[in-house]
Amino acid sequence: MIIAVSTFLLLSGCGSEPAPAPPAEPAAVKAPDGPPGADGPEAIPVPEFEVSADPTVVARGSRVFETRGCGACHQFGSRLVGPDLAGVTTRRTPKWIARQVLFPERMTREDPVAKQLFAELMVQMTNQRVDPSEIGPLVSFLATHP
Numbered sequence: 001m002i003i004a005v006s007t008f009l010l011l012s013g014c015g016s017e018p019a020p021a022p023p024a025e026p027a028a029v030k031a032p033d034g035p036p037g038a039d040g041p042e043a044i045p046v047p048e049f050e051v052s053a054d055p056t057v058v059a060r061g062s063r064v065f066e067t068r069g070c071g072a073c074h075q076f077g078s079r080l081v082g083p084d085l086a087g088v089t090t091r092r093t094p095k096w097i098a099r100q101v102l103f104p105e106r107m108t109r110e111d112p113v114a115k116q117l118f119a120e121l122m123v124q125m126t127n128q129r130v131d132p133s134e135i136g137p138l139v140s141f142l143a144t145h146p
């Protein structure tokens with residue numbers, strides 16, 4: 001038992017190691033400007049949000065990921081029902097991800113990238129009723145899995 005506990009502590013110690021020293025102020029990560037169309041169709045509404053490296057925001061995003069059931073279809077490091085989400089914030093823009101999460105069915109119909117993913121996976125991502133206010137934390141969490 002003692003061994004199990006100390007192993008856990010060791011592992012959690014390792015897991016938190018790569019985190020850089022916390023910044024004095026929460027750093028707002030500037031959304032990359034993708035090529036035209038990279039944000040998804042302009043007609044699909046997207047809330048104003050910020051991608052943040054603030055650990056509190058990231059933790060909130062992690063809870064959104066859990067409570068909205070994303071893990072039923074996605075994991076980080078391999079494909080499940082949906083695509084591997086490792087590195088998703090490097091291949092898609094934050095706005096594209098927001099549109100995909102909030103309007104997955106519309107994205108399949110109207111966005112060429114989402115359409116392509118659907119053609120490959122042959123499963124329609126479901127609308128998990130993520131609140132627009134949860135999108136910033138959610139994308140911030142996804143960004144911690146480069």
Ligand code: HEC
Nearest residue numbers: 068069070073081082083097117118121123124125126128
């Ligand atoms: C029923 C399974 C399912 C659930 C639940 C689900 N997804 Fe998906 N997701 C998919 C599939 C399948 C795709 C590929 C697009 C398609 O076929 O509709 C996808 C695509 C994505 C993409 C784009 C991936 C890429 O490589 O560009 C992101 C980001 C994403 N999902 C995030 C989420 C988040 C966040 C949640 C939780 C709110 C979630 N998904 C819930 C199945 C799911």
